[in-house]
Amino acid sequence: DTGVSQNPRHKITKRGQNVTFRCDPISEHNRLYWYRQTLGQGPEFLTYFQNEAQLEKSRLLSDRFSAERPKGSFSTLEIQRTEQGDSAMYLCASSLVLAGGAGEQFFGPGTRLTVL
Amino acid sequence: GDSVTQMEGPVTLSEEAFLTINCTYTATGYPSLFWYVQYPGEGLQLLLKATKADDKGSNKGFEATYRKETTSFHLEKGSVQVSDSAVYFCALNRDDKIIFGKGTRLHILP
Numbered sequence: 001d002t003g004v005s006q007n008p009r010h011k012i013t014k015r016g017q018n019v020t021f022r023c024d025p026i027s028e029h030n031r032l033y034w035y036r037q038t039l040g041q042g043p044e045f046l047t048y049f050q051n052e053a054q055l056e057k058s059r060l061l062s063d064r065f066s067a068e069r070p071k072g073s074f075s076t077l078e079i080q081r082t083e084q085g086d087s088a089m090y091l092c093a094s095s096l097v098l099a100g101g102a103g104e105q106f107f108g109p110g111t112r113l114t115v116l
Numbered sequence: 117g118d119s120v121t122q123m124e125g126p127v128t129l130s131e132e133a134f135l136t137i138n139c140t141y142t143a144t145g146y147p148s149l150f151w152y153v154q155y156p157g158e159g160l161q162l163l164l165k166a167t168k169a170d171d172k173g174s175n176k177g178f179e180a181t182y183r184k185e186t187t188s189f190h191l192e193k194g195s196v197q198v199s200d201s202a203v204y205f206c207a208l209n210r211d212d213k214i215i216f217g218k219g220t221r222l223h224i225l226p
Contacts, residue, residue: 003159004159031212033213033214035214040218040219041218041219042120042205042207042216042217042218042219043160043205043214043216044216045213045214045215048212048213056213091159091160093160095212097212102148102209102212104162104165105162105214106162107152107159107160107161108159109158109159110159
């Protein structure tokens, strides 16, 4: 399977714990995006990378959240001191963006986080 | 800021019925518009897109036309199947960030 993969698929944690999610994009894609989807809502943009550079962060991304893409391939999203309001589906997407254009974003299956 | 509004669900139809899911947007300029679909247990998939006014996107029997006069991008299908049961999201692309509507859950009864 050469699509976007995310691990773990499900994570249950207690309030105050740290969690880390991983996203493996489609191999030739240079952009990687993180979105968050809460119950009954559409996904909301969190942040994105061009290769290893983080280009933009949403105001939704509090200082408890950090994302990295150290080698321009896979990415991790860490949430420190989790809160119940962090419970959501975290989606990763990737695309190939060439000069002057925007590529189609391909989404992974998501990681569902439940904070007790 | 930019936003997308779509009809609330769930929408329940019988097989072979005609489907319309309304979507309107608020945006500066003319962003690309999309419909995504999320089947049970699967990730979001791009269903169709339109990149400029009056463009019609189509795929798998679904169609949507980019109407700048009414700032709308309604999704239609002439004859739905049970396999079309899913959640449908209308969306636009602003500076390579996708802005989604809240989604419309569609149930098709055999």
